[in-house]
Amino acid sequence: MTENMTKKEIEMYLLQNLNMALGNQIQGETSYTNSFSVVVQGDGFLFLPRLPSGYVIDNDLYQKIFLIANAALYPRYTLLKQNSAYFVPLDTTDIHTQRGLFFPWQVGISKRLIIPNLEAFVKNNQSTDIKIMENLAINYEKVTSIAIAGNSGSGKSYALTYFLSCLKPISDLIIIDPKFDTPSRWARKNGIAVIHPNSNRSKSDFVAEINESLSQSLNLIYKRQGILYDNPHHQFSHLTIVIDEVLALSEGTNQAIKESFFSLIAQIALLGRATKVHLLLVSQRFDHQTIPISVREQLNVLIQIGNINHKTVQFLFPDLNPEGIVIPIGQDTGLIQIIDNEHPYQVLPLLCPTYYTQRGIL
């Protein structure tokens, strides 16, 4: 096939793939017996069953078609995984063909951003659009809370350092570093204060200090709400509260202090959107011991790096079956989902940026 296939050629190609591979899933029916057809649209394709059919049109069928088509279209298109069958009504009065299953796609595959000089890159990109991949950016005006999950050594702190570098020109930062590690080094280099544990203090003492800082941020939110009450269009500067290894805060901490931490962070997640107060959370996992469920529900950029399977995605993507999503091979790869009103509902394969700093890789 040629580089530029016509709409008709892609439809034919998809039909052939589905005819051959759907086989027993749809009781041996095919497009030759007129039981279904395929129509390509600008932003995806439609599977059009002809009813009544000998097969059931359900989530199983939808996911099976996803598997077949996503592999068949790789790397020209990336199908955007849906949690359940995506029905669309069709513009016809014939009841036999009045519905379709829609499979939205994105042209091409995810492409890693390679940054030869991070300092220069940041200098030239001082906008609230944060580039994540060659073909993906997030608008910091539109998102409030970001979470990065991944097993130990998967590259979370490395990705976090990239975010810190991009955020520094556009946001005030409060950095909490329970492991007194990469974020602390970045902060020292950039002259930003860090809350980190101290050898002569207890764990609970450390979390209490964090609570004190979160409580100040919450007061700022209240103050800003008061300003918004009088002037709904007031523009605030961004403030981002960054916590590496959130999991480390709740383990072995005095129950009362942990509860205050949960309560503060939940209120910030809930109220921060209108007042430009953001959370950037990093943890090996985000179960209910790590952050309150209400915080998880407020997250609008979800990043999972490292191993991707049912187990690892269960906290950030509870409704997602990752089967069939092509995860790129290599360091620092995984999944990203952006929930805002600009991007369609989508979970995309992710390749985190690779960057070099003037002193080499951090």
Ligand SMILES: Nc1ncnc2c1ncn2[C@@H]1O[C@H](COP(=O)(O)OP(=O)(O)OP(=O)(O)O)[C@@H](O)[C@H]1O
């Ligand atoms: N995209 C990348 N390119 C080059 N090196 C990377 C990349 N991602 C991570 N690394 C390197 O891999 C190592 C582990 O990464 P990192 O410390 O970020 O992992 P982590 O998920 O934070 O681990 P931990 O759970 O131990 O904190 C580091 O030495 C980091 O420099």
Ligand SMILES: [Mg+2]
């Ligand atoms: Mg780390």
